[in-house]
Structure formats: structure tokens, C-alpha cells
Amino acid sequence: NEQRTARFVFLLSPMAHLPPHSLFLLFLAVHVFVACHGSPLPPSSAYNDSVCSESFRCGSVDIRYPFYLSNSTGAAPDYTPYSCGYTDLKIFCQGEGETASAILTLGQGELHNYTVLNIIYENHAIILRDTEAFISGGKCPTVSHNVTFDRGWLNYTESLEELTFFFGCHSTESDLPPPDPPLDKFQIDCKGFNPPPGSGDGVSFVFSSEEGNVSREHELVEYCRQKVIAPVLQEDALISGLLVLPREYGVVLGQGFELEWKQSKDRQCELCEKSYGRCAYSEKKEFLACLCSGGNCSSSGAAAGYPNPNPPSSESKRKYKMIIAGSVAGAAVFIALAAVAVLFIRKRRQRKVVNSSSKLLKYRYSGSGGTPTRSRGGDMESGSSQDMGNRFSYEELEEATDSFNENRELGDGGFGTVYK
Template sequence: MAHLPLLLLFFLLLIGVHASVSHGSPLPPTYNTSICSKSYKCGDVNISYPFHLSDAIGGTYGYAPFSCGYTDLDITCSWDGRKETPIIQLNGNNYTVLDIIYDSYIIVLADTDALGGGSCPRVRHNVTFGQAYEWLQYTGPSDNLTFFFGCNLLPLPPMDPGLTRFADKYQINCKDFSNGPNGGDSFVFTSGELDPKTESELDRRCSQIIVVPVNRTILNLSNQSALPSGEYGQVLKKGFELAWTSRKDEQCYQCERFQGQCAYSQNRTFLGCLCSDGKVSTKDCRNSGAPPPTSNSSGGLQRWQNKEIAFL
């Protein structure tokens, strides 16, 4: 019976340790400020907070590595023997980072398959964010290109001139275009070019439909009548823009409001707020001499091409 209190104490301590590990242990009270101040260059792109190189983890706490930046926004610097290329994965698909505009909280991405697919690349997947959706969102002038692949238009429905009318206008006709093993015809459309009846007919007659974002400004400046003959490839290679924000994670958002930087574990657990004076806070850097928040604080109003964009 004398041992019962000790056993009970040990059991309670074990529960406490397990709970601490499950919810993410806090970091030590101080850290090496070079973890967050480092900026890496990959090709022509500077990589710094909230992005980080996948092989440049900021530090370790216990046995768990942590990064100064957002989980899922790690960038791989790929080397092909000639040049370095920054690559980020969204939902398992590779996208080349064309630029990161830190003042505007904008990252410019292009489908890596499209960049390496010649003048008429074959897009292979829709753009989805997966877990990175917490940080990324569309912003600025964006539009879509819709691709229908592996289409069999024969036999044509009676008294429906719609299919024959767009066949010559929207059919991809590049010599180096590869439609894939199923053959058939392929088409590309901008937003709003399909009436519901024709789109429904194509849904039934085509083996694959892919919608990809493009920059609306680039699309409007292109020769849209030449999209099927290869102009769409040039539009895809200019990429599309996403904004990042910590607004969906209240802990990180409050940290950044007072000039802190967020530390995360690899399993997306917020570990602490890293302040510029080397101190670690569980909330924000108000007690570390940080300046008050401004309109440019992450998650607030961001200025993009002379427009105010509110992260909701």
C-alpha cells in the first residue's frame, strides 16, 4: 500500500509526458537567431521565411526537427547538371517556383511538367493545395484554362452544330503534342467559352478533363485565337500566383503580428514564436521589444499591384 502513491504519481507523470508530446512540446526559452535570418538562393529565387529549403531544417528540439517557417512550404533546390531549380510540392505534384515577392506575400508557380513539355505541353493534373491550403490561396488576376483530352466526337449528335463548330477553333493541333495512350482529339478553352450543353457533351465524350489556373493578365495579352496551336503553352509557362497567409492559424497569426516568426514541427504542430532578440515565446514578441503591428502584418491588408487584398 505504501507504494501506491508512488505508482499513482508515476502514472500521472507518464500521462503528462504523453500529453506534452501529443500536443507539441514548447521550444527552449532561447534559440539561435541565424535559424530565421538565413536566406538561401536557388537559381534566381531567394528563399527565406516563411519558406525554407527542405534539406535546411532550422534546428532540433529533443529528437524532433523544427523549421522557422510554415510546414508544407518547404522548397527543394533541384540540380540537373546545368542549373538549380526551386521546386515546391502541392498535393504530391511538382511546381517550379518562378518568383517569390515577399513585400506582396506572393509566390509565382508554374507546373513543372508544363515547363518541360515543349511548345505544346500535356498538363496532367488539376492544381490542388492539399495540406498547404492552410497557407496558400489564389489572389490577383487569375483565370483558368480547361483541357479536354481523349475525346471521341463521332458520331455527332443530330441537329447539333455546336460540336462541329468548335472542333476546328478549339482543337489542339500542335505537331509535337502528345495526347496519351488513349488517342482521340484534345481541346483547350478559356473560362466562359463553353455553353453548358456543349460542356456536358464533352464531359461524356472525353476521357480526361483538367482545369489549371493561369495569370489573367498574361492570358489577356496572348493571342487567344492561337491557344490551340501552341500559345496556351506560353501562357502556362508564365505561371500563376498564390498568396500566403497565417490567418487560419491563430497562434502563428498573433506571433507574426508583432514581428515574430513561427516555428513548426514536421507534423504541423506550432512550437513557438521566435523573436528577433533570440527569445522564444508561446504567444508573441510584445515583451521582446518588437514594434507594434502595421497594415502589412501577415494576414492583414496586403498591397498587390496597387490593389488592397483582404485575407479573409
Template structure:
């Protein structure tokens, strides 16, 4: 049997269906090899680090600060401490003010109790509003690291309120009565009210919420609040003293496997700014993974760079 002539083969090939698998495979690969920029690879630790960033403690004003808190301004892309516990020291010497940022807002660190894992904070805004400060935001934080303490109570502020004459008289006991009081700029004009947690009832809350443009709830120390609320000047300045006394938050030891092992071996946990555990910072500038029982061998280039920077 003779072979098909070349012209016939060419004609048959021209009418054969074009296989689509390679095209589909190309599309599949194109979709699945794309890595979004938001999932960037976390920074890696050097094998030798500057041990001064894990100093036992440092002072900012009258507050002693140590692990798991850390300074924000040492210029590395990893922390010696828990991600959200970074502190900026505003000023120097005994007048310095330690400041921590939570939810994008700044709070002055008043005290740190390392035995009970408690930090006492006050909103930075309450120190610039005179005797009758106005708080402009709720307190928010990542509960991976921090939790409210049982000693906290709440104060709720209602700003930009427009009540009828009868309601104004009915709610007069809750009205802020400072001559120099200024509500937050974005609250708009109107009266302002402050209500304690124990004073909340459904009618009061609903009516104020319906007739006010802005509501802010903040934690305060319960005992300080109870003592101040019995004073006649509570809504003419006394509440400001309560805000300046601050509120408490508790931190817990990290429970992530890597960090827990690190701390059990007397190391300090290193985190990225996205809360990713990177490794263990150990004594003498050495780095372990995941703990100080497993030291990462120093590379020649890292050792040289470390000597140059020291």
C-alpha cells in the first residue's frame, strides 16, 4: 500500500482540530504561580545580632521597660519582643514619656507591672484637653497580645447632641458642664454627655444614641471611677481625672510553639512587624531556631558585618 501523497497529508493536517490543552494549561499556570504582594516573604534573622537591642531593661521617664516590650527606633526589621508591645520614648531623661500605639492611636504608658503582666495606659489626648478633656476614639487593640483587666469599667461619651427641651432637662444630670469644654472636631456642635456603665439603661442609651452624632466608649479604672463619681464636680472636670488615671491591659506569654520554646530556653522571641515568629535571640548575640538549644551557625559574611557594626 503506497504512502499518502504529501499534498493530501497537508490538507488533512489543515482540517484537524487544534488541541486546546496547552492553552488551558498555560492559563492554569499563569493563575496559580501569581503571588500577591500582600503575602510577601517575612524577613529572615541574621545569624548574629546586636545584643544591645535585647538589653535587660531601659528607662523612659519614670517607667522601667523590658522584654516583651521593646523600643521602636533601633532600625531593624525584626523585634526583640512581641509585635504590638513596641514603645517609643518621647523625650529624654526623667521627663521622657513612654508611648505605645494601639489601633493607630497613641497612649502614654504610666506603669508596667511585670509580676502581674499588667500595663497602665492613658489616652494621650486626655493630657492636652485641660481639666475637661474630650476623647475622640474607642480603644482598640489586637487581642493576640493584650486583654482588658477585670479592674476596668467603661465611660461612654455622647457628643453633638440635640435634645428637645423636656429631654434636655431629663438628661441634665449626665451633661458635661465645663465652660471650656470642646467636643471632638468631627462630632459637630451640640451638647455632650458622659455616662458610667452602672448608669446605663435602655431608654437613656437609646435616646442619646438617637439624638447624638458621635459615641465613644473608653475603659477606665473601676475603683477610681467609683470614687470620683460620688463627687459633685464629676461632670465639670472630675471625669477628666479618671481618664488621666488610665486603664489596665494584661499581656500573656506567647503560646505559639516557636516562641514558647524560645522563652523556655531563656531566649527572647523575634517577630516581624506582621506578627510572624522569626526565631530566637539568645545570649551573646547568637540566634537560635526555634530556641537557644539550636543555635544557627554564623556565616562568615554575617560575622564580618557584625564586627564592623560593633
């Protein structure tokens, strides 16, 4: 500790002789540097960045960060598994070649598989289709469960439309009378349709979320054994139309539904991605480290070795350039004002020294050598005469005060600055 203290004092000792305005500018420069670079990223030496693949083709879908393949994970020295990407965006690639399918697992408690139809990286959007509903193939898929997922990274987009299915309605095992009026136009009459297990032998219905269907759905709750809500793309649902929906619902379901992923809300991950790094997460969705090509992150994508995982839009680029231009202009104006202020202060101090010296000391030299002599001067106010003491030349005063060095100032006297 004593060595550290001595070293610290040694480093600061040269700064103690700097003028106050220089210390202020130095402090400002350090403060701006720290503010621009943010807090340091956590060490990532224990995590291998080789698990971060540039891109992988699974069937017709490109898989890249923040998605990651299920078999592309690593383990820390404490055997903690981690992924190069967001925990909930794990992709299973089933099959090989062009027939392979990318599968994303969703669910809270009970998990279900969804086929990835497309990933639109620039919009942060992914199109999914219920894999289990289309296992048997054909035009009459069976939806057996609701879609659930953690909203930490995923959410529905504005394109959301919902189809509500009722299964096991008017069951022969029930003593309830059929609903009135009849709901024949909502009944699923798709040839080859099979209701989900446990729904009974009754008929099935499907509704869109258009106005006017809510009251009908409320009635069916009493007459049906099972209710399932399936998300679909709004545009496809509107194109199919309400009248043909019971027969064409399979086409609408087959187009899938859209989710969007949000950039990580962790501050450390945000800084990592801004430096063109990639975030390593645990299975518990905890941020672990920033993975960078070669172990180095940079503000330059080429230097980091990875492309920007979240490329900015043209609008954000424009705003970013405006912010940079404004910051540079503001810094330039501030530096210019600071320089003017420093020059003004120095000039004022020099003038103060010269004026005080000229008032106090009137130089009178002997005829040839310029030797200072004692003389008597008149009081400027009263006109009385008094002894002014020895008078010296400006050069002698400059030499005696080390060019009016501020470090030799003792204070201000009645007639000006006093030097030692």
C-alpha cells in the first residue's frame, strides 16, 4: 500500500505545478473520454468466441446472431453452458440439405415446436408455423394448444390476427341443447379433419377476431369441450374472408404468424453489441460475457471481425451523423472559448504586474551607467514629498522575480503584487 501511495503521489506531483486552467482542461478531457467510452465490458477470457458462427443455412432459412444453433454452445470453466445469442432464440436444425427444417421451441411449462418459415433481420421479425398442427399434412391441420412464450425477448407484431377454435361441441355425451341460432357457417367442414384428442365426438368451429363473433364465441363456451386460440397473419386472414374461413383455415394457418425480437435490455449486452461484439447468455438468461473475434471488440466491424448484428436503419444513421456533427461542433466552440478565456486571464495578469510595477517604481538612472539612485518623489494626491526607497530597472525586477513567476507570489500588498 505504501508503494502504491508513493507511486500515486509521484504521478500527481507534476500536475501540482500546472496552472488552474490547465488542470481544469485536463479534467474535462478525461471526463469526456470516460463518458464517450462508457463502463468497461466484463472480461471474456473464459469464454470461447468460436461458438459464434457467421451464418448457417438450415433449409431455406439463414441462421445468425442473435439466433444460434442448439449444437453451437460452449461451457465455461465452471461448466456453465452458454450461447452466442439470446437464450430464447435457440434453433434446432432437423434434416439435411434443402429439405432441412429450422425449429424454434416456445412455451411456458409445456414446450411446443414451431417451424421457422423466415427471419427478417432488418425488421427483427420471425415467421413461425405450428409444427405439430401440420404433422399429418394435408389442408385440415389440427391446432391442439395455445401459443405461449416469455415476453422478455419476443412479442407479437402489429400483423397479429387470431383464429379461435372450438372442439367437441354438441357432444352426444352432453344433455345441453344446441345453440340457437345455428352456427353452421362457422363449422369446420374440411374433409379429413380430426379434432384433437380428448375433445369428444362433437363438431368443431372456427372464428376470426372480427366484430360480431365475440357473442357467438361466448355462447359456445357452454357447448364445447375445448377452446384454442391460434395467431395468424392479419393480411392472410383478411384475404381468405370470413365466409370461406371454415374451409380455408388450413391455408391461413400454413402462412404462420409473426413475432418480433427485442434487443437485449441488459446494459452490458447493449455496450457489447455497439462495439460489434456478441452477447453470451446462460440457460437462465443471464448475461455472461461479450464475445469478440480474436478477443477484441472495436467500434469498427472490420476490426472486430464480425458484421454488425443489428445494422442501423438509414434514419438512425442520419440521426447518428447529426449527433456526431453537433457534438464535434459543440466541442470546437467550447475549446475555442476556453482558449480565449485562458489568453485573456494571462494577459490580464501580465498587465496587472506591469502596471503595479510602473506605479511604484519610477526609474531614474545616473548619467552613464544607469545605476539606481535614491531620490524623492512627490505624493500624487497631496503633493507632499516622501522617501520612495530604492528604485530598480524593469530588467532587474524581472530577474529577481523569475519573470514574475506566479509560484513566487506572496500575495497582494497595498501597492500591488508582493514577490519573494
